[in-house]
Amino acid sequence: MTVSGDAAGGTPRRRYAILADGWFANHHAKTAHGLLSYGKDEVVCVIDSTLAGRRARDAVPGLRRDAPIVGALGDALERGPTSIIVGLAPAGGRLPGEWMKVLREAADAGLEVVSGLHQRLGPELPGAKVWDVREPPEDVPLFSGEGFAVKPKVALTVGTNSAIGKMTATLEIERAARERGLDAGFVATGQTGVVISSWGICVDAVVSDFIAGAAERLVLEAARSSPDLILVEGQGSLGHPAYSGVTLGLLHGSCPDCLILCADASDEEILAKVPRPTPEAIIPLYEGVAALVKPAPVVAVSVNTRGLDDEAARTFVERVAATTDLPTADPVRSGAAPILDAVLAAPKTAASRVQ
Amino acid sequence: MTVSGDAAGGTPRRRYAILADGWFANHHAKTAHGLLSYGKDEVVCVIDSTLAGRRARDAVPGLRRDAPIVGALGDALERGPTSIIVGLAPAGGRLPGEWMKVLREAADAGLEVVSGLHQRLGPELPGAKVWDVREPPEDVPLFSGEGFAVKPKVALTVGTNSAIGKMTATLEIERAARERGLDAGFVATGQTGVVISSWGICVDAVVSDFIAGAAERLVLEAARSSPDLILVEGQGSLGHPAYSGVTLGLLHGSCPDCLILCADASDEEILAKVPRPTPEAIIPLYEGVAALVKPAPVVAVSVNTRGLDDEAARTFVERVAATTDLPTADPVRSGAAPILDAVLAAPKTAASRVQ
Numbered sequence: 289m290t291v292s293g294d295a296a297g298g299t300p301r302r303r304y305a306i307l308a309d310g311w312f313a314n315h316h317a318k319t320a321h322g323l324l325s326y327g328k329d330e331v332v333c334v335i336d337s338t339l340a341g342r343r344a345r346d347a348v349p350g351l352r353r354d355a356p357i358v359g360a361l362g363d364a365l366e367r368g369p370t371s372i373i374v375g376l377a378p379a380g381g382r383l384p385g386e387w388m389k390v391l392r393e394a395a396d397a398g399l400e401v402v403s404g405l406h407q408r409l410g411p412e413l414p415g416a417k418v419w420d421v422r423e424p425p426e427d428v429p430l431f432s433g434e435g436f437a438v439k440p441k442v443a444l445t446v447g448t449n450s451a452i453g454k455m456t457a458t459l460e461i462e463r464a465a466r467e468r469g470l471d472a473g474f475v476a477t478g479q480t481g482v483v484i485s486s487w488g489i490c491v492d493a494v495v496s497d498f499i500a501g502a503a504e505r506l507v508l509e510a511a512r513s514s515p516d517l518i519l520v521e522g523q524g525s526l527g528h529p530a531y532s533g534v535t536l537g538l539l540h541g542s543c544p545d546c547l548i549l550c551a552d553a554s555d556e557e558i559l560a561k562v563p564r565p566t567p568e569a570i571i572p573l574y575e576g577v578a579a580l581v582k583p584a585p586v587v588a589v590s591v592n593t594r595g596l597d598d599e600a601a602r603t604f605v606e607r608v609a610a611t612t613d614l615p616t617a618d619p620v621r622s623g624a625a626p627i628l629d630a631v632l633a634a635p636k637t638a639a640s641r642v643q
Numbered sequence: 644m645t646v647s648g649d650a651a652g653g654t655p656r657r658r659y660a661i662l663a664d665g666w667f668a669n670h671h672a673k674t675a676h677g678l679l680s681y682g683k684d685e686v687v688c689v690i691d692s693t694l695a696g697r698r699a700r701d702a703v704p705g706l707r708r709d710a711p712i713v714g715a716l717g718d719a720l721e722r723g724p725t726s727i728i729v730g731l732a733p734a735g736g737r738l739p740g741e742w743m744k745v746l747r748e749a750a751d752a753g754l755e756v757v758s759g760l761h762q763r764l765g766p767e768l769p770g771a772k773v774w775d776v777r778e779p780p781e782d783v784p785l786f787s788g789e790g791f792a793v794k795p796k797v798a799l800t801v802g803t804n805s806a807i808g809k810m811t812a813t814l815e816i817e818r819a820a821r822e823r824g825l826d827a828g829f830v831a832t833g834q835t836g837v838v839i840s841s842w843g844i845c846v847d848a849v850v851s852d853f854i855a856g857a858a859e860r861l862v863l864e865a866a867r868s869s870p871d872l873i874l875v876e877g878q879g880s881l882g883h884p885a886y887s888g889v890t891l892g893l894l895h896g897s898c899p900d901c902l903i904l905c906a907d908a909s910d911e912e913i914l915a916k917v918p919r920p921t922p923e924a925i926i927p928l929y930e931g932v933a934a935l936v937k938p939a940p941v942v943a944v945s946v947n948t949r950g951l952d953d954e955a956a957r958t959f960v961e962r963v964a965a966t967t968d969l970p971t972a973d974p975v976r977s978g979a980a981p982i983l984d985a986v987l988a989a990p991k992t993a994a995s996r997v998q
Contacts, residue, residue, distance in 0.1 A: 406852065431885035433914050492852040497761065499851045499888040526891075527935035530786035533854040533892025540884035559788050561994035562936050573935065576928045580882035581917050639916035 302329040302400070302486075305364040307390060308375035312336040312357065313347050318451070319404055320375030322480035325352040326459045329486075332367040333358045334375070335390075350594065350620070361390050365397055371419075373402040373483065374409075382407045392416075404479025406493065421479045422493040424502065431500035435543035436582065436639040438511040438518070440473075443631045444544035445522040445590065446574050448551045448565055449558050450531050453592035453620075454522040455481050457550050457627075460619035461590075462519050464628045473514025475506045477521045477538060492523060492534045499537030507542050517631070520544065526573055527565045528558050536577060544584045546634040547574055548627060549612075552592040553604045568611045582639045588630035589616040657684040657755070660719040662745060663730035667691040667712065668702050673806070674759055675730030677835035680707040681814045684841075687722040688713045689730070690745075705949065705975070716745050720752055726774075728757040728838065729764075737762045747771075759834025761848060776834045777848040779857065786855035790898035791937065791994040793866040793873070795828075798986045799899040800877040800945065801929050803906045803920055804913050805886050808947035808975075809877040810836050812905050812982075815974035816945075817874050819983045828869025830861045832876045832893060847878060847889045854892030862897050872986070875899065881928055882920045883913050891932060899939045901989040902929055903982055904967075907947040908959045923966045937994045943985035944971040 304327070306312075306320045312334050324331055324344055333356050334344050340359030345351045358364050364372070372394040374383060383405060391401050391409065395416030402419045403409045410418040443461070445454040458474060458481075465472035474481070476488025494502045503520070510518045520542045524531025539547075551567045558564050571586045578584040589608050593601035601621060609616035617626040659682070661667075661675045667689050679686055679699055688711045689699050695714030700706045713719050719727070727749040729738060738760055746756050746764065750771030758764045759776040798816070800809040813829060813836075820827035829836070831843025849857045858875070865873045875897045879886025894902075906922045913919050926941045933939040944963050948956035956976060964971035972981040 406850070433884070433916060436916055492850070494851055495761070495847075496849055496851040496854045496889045496892065497847040497886065500885050526932060529788070529895035529936045530855050531852065532895050532932070532936075533888040533890075534851045535888075536881075536891045537851065537888025540887050561788060561791055565935055570935070573928070573931045577881060577887070577932065580920055580925070580928065581884045581887075 302371045302402075303369050304329055304331045304402070305367070305369035305372045305394075305399070306331060306334045306355075306375040307372055307387060308334055308336050309387070309390075310336060310338050311376050312339055312344070317375050319373070319480045319483065321348060321351060322455060323373065323375070323483055324355060325456070327484045331355045332369045333364050335359070335361060335364050361393055369399060371400040371402050374405060383409070388412065402483065404483060404490070421482050422490040424489055424494045428489070428494055428498045429501045429505065430498060431504050431541050433639070435504040435507050435541070438507055438543065440511050440515055440518045441546075441631070441634070441636055442507055442518045442520060442542060442544045443546050443548060443634075444520040444539060444542050444584070445548045445550050446535070446539065446586075447522060447525045447549070448527065448567060448570055450524045450528045452525075452550050452552050453590070454550045456592075457548065457590035457619055457624070458519050458521045459484070460624040461548070461628055461631065464619070464624040465517055465519070468628070470516040471514055472517040472519060473510040475510050475518060475520040475542070477503065477506065477523055481521045491538055492531070496533060496537070499534060500541030503538045503541030504543065522550070525558070526577070527562070527570060529562060530559070539574070539578055539584075540581050543582055543639070544578070545637045546587045546631060547578065547584050548631065549574070549586045549589045550592065551589055551608060553596060553600075566611070567608055571612060583637045585634065586614065587634045588627040589614050590624070590627055591616060591618045593618045593621055657726045657757075658724045659684055659686045659757070660722070660724035660727045660749075660754070661686060661689045661710075661730040662727055662742060663689055663691050664742070664745070665691060665693050666731050667694055667699070672730050674728070674835045674838065676703060676706060677810060678728065678730070678838055679710060680811070682839045686710045687724045688719050690714070690716060690719050716748055724754060726755040726757050729760060738764070743767065757838065759838060759845070776837050777845040779844055779849045783844070783849055783853045784856045784860065785853060786859050786896050788994070790859035790862050790896070793862055793898065795866050795870055795873045796901075796986070796989070796991055797862055797873045797875060797897060797899045798901050798903060798989075799875040799894060799897050799939070800903045800905050801890070801894065801941075802877060802880045802904070803882065803922060803925055805879045805883045807880075807905050807907050808945070809905045811947075812903065812945040812974055812979070813874050813876045814839070815979040816903070816983055816986065819974070819979040820872055820874070823983070825871040826869055827872040827874060828865040830865050830873060830875040830897070832858065832861065832878055836876045846893055847886070851888060851892070854889060855896030858893045858896030859898065877905070880913070881932070882917070882925060884917060885914070894929070894933055894939075895936050898937055898994070899933070900992045901942045901986060902933065902939050903986065904929070904941045904944045905947065906944055906963060907949075908951060908955075921966070922963055926967060938992045940989065941969065942989045943982040944969050945979070945982055946971060946973045948973045948976055
């Protein structure tokens with residue numbers, strides 16, 4: 289992976305074929321969907337033999353960009369991709385065996401292989417050009433506190449659960465900020481975000497003593513190119529036992545001035561026996577643990593109302609706004625302006641405080 | 644490193660020479676001090692040319708075992724060690740260059756080299772027998788929730804800061820439990836603890852997505868051999884920005900039924916601009932984040948009064964007991980009985996709760 293901003297530095301753009309065979313319409317294909325909706329690089333096609341001949345936006349409503357779906361690698365190669373990306377992010381999982389064969393063929397045809405899996409593909413595809421997105425830089429430092437002094441305001445998304453739309457919310461707020469003429473930067477901390485922006489560190493792949501140091505380094509780098517506002521993509525949730533360590537390392541390491549809570553209307557358990565906290569239950573905990581190091585109030589709630597009709601979505605937004613007493617909006621459905629306003633109104637905070 | 648309990652399995656004991664040249668009396672030599680006080684393996688000598696001829700307990704008052712201090716590797720070899728251990732744990736750091744030469748000579752003399760540094764010594768000492776204590780097992784799983792169902796009660800030490808004596812407190816409570824005839828187990832989660840017990844995982848060296856899974860696996864393994872009580876060594880602090888991710892991953896992953904807060908009388912900052920929280924300020928946060936997954940009340944405070952005279956120590960213990968309204972004791976100074984009583988009185992808790 290890279291932490292130097294090669295997107296800004298004139299590196300030729302990638303032209304992606306997305307490998308998601310049998311999975312493209314599944315929510316586990318979130319790297320595929322994220323790249324289509326928010327990527328800066330072109331997507332020439334999706335490979336999914338179960339959906340061949342259809343269009344991406346037809347198979348997955350709500351995508352911001354479209355692409356043809358083809359049935360096999362041969363069809364994809366005719367469209368001139370530079371890179372093939374594994375469009376699946378199974379939790380902790382390894383790549384389906386049959387996909388390796390396709391990737392080997394793609395590499396033999398001259399394509400770069402891009403993967404965000406924990407499993408590294410470089411060693412398994414000798415001779416191929418591989419971008420293992422999750423491979424962290426070798427020189428990630430320990431947290432130093434240097435991040436306390438960054439000049440731009442820093443906002444971080446946090447969630448009532450993982451996989452709740454933190455990356456999307458962060459990107460929508462960035463877009464809204466840029467539309468207002470602000471020099472805002474998106475800090476990618478997960479595999480899809482890093483692919484989208486060709487920059488960042490997958491903090492969940494860093495050795496755990498260095499999570500906070502990785503987050504701090506990203507914010508320090510972003511401060512150089514985004515003087516107005518830094519928007520950090522959150523990970524996991526304080527309430528998800530598998531990922532809460534990543535969540536808190538990122539929360540302390542990125543030295544945010546304020547937080548944006550991401551929530552949805554689901555009441556499914558986070559994990560068997562682990563209930564999903566309400567926004568009003570988890571907000572004081574996010575603020576409490578943040579304030580041990582540097583105060584970072586939750587200033588807005590970004591809700592994900594995908595799958596609800598307009599009436600149900602409006603009711604949900606109103607309920608969350610009432611129970612949290614915070615500006616609340618679904619940035620995908622109705623724009624991120626109310627959230628951005630709240631972030632811009634929040635003060636910079638200082639590290640020290642009396643307990 | 645190993646997660647199989649080779650200490651129990653009849654593996655020959657090690658006979659350690661501790662390399663701490665110029666550092667033995669420094670508090671950064673905590674691996675050396677911990678091994679001397681609590682290790683099950685013999686320590687034949689300490690190597691520190693600045694203290695040669697003295698005794699370990701003379702140079703570092705309070706150690707539970709003694710050993711001669713010698714000036715050079717040659718003197719150490721005469722005492723018949725099987726292993727040489729790097730007795731220093733610099734934060735995130737690498738080994739002083741001149742020490743590598745000594746380790747190479749020790750390896751050439753047939754000694755095993757033991758190191759708890761993040762820096763792996765195996766690759767740097769080709770042909771040598773090296774135990775890189777921080778090297779995690781290759782098959783650490785994601786957190787699954789299986790740990791919610793372990794039969795023994797699980798208690799975890801947490802702290803107002805890192806390096807405050809959590810390992811020592813945990814070992815003292817284990818000792819008190821064994822003295823009462825309980826089949827209690829110590830779960831080692833850091834390099835010194837793993838060296839002491841020849842078992843465990845250094846959770847701060849695990850890729851961050853797998854911290855909680857590593858902690859859960861340790862508790863599941865410990866439950867097989869310690870049916871009465873599992874005592875988990877905590878790491879870092881919820882209030883230390885560099886390590887809080889490790890702290891929380893361990894807190895959720897180990898599925899504790901109760902917590903023991905470790906505190907000392909210092910009011911030094913945790914890090915520049917990061918104040919040290921009081922016990923009463925941080926207890927609700929530990930309990931709050933734990934309860935998102937599984938309730939785990941703080942049932943006692945273990946204080947570290949090293950350096951205080953008896954009167955000052957008693958005053959401090961009384962003050963903490965009053966402000967927290969919890970049983971409070973310094974287990975090194977006066978025994979862990981009050982803390983153990985509180986742990987034994989605490990109920991097992993269930994994962995699920997209504998938010």
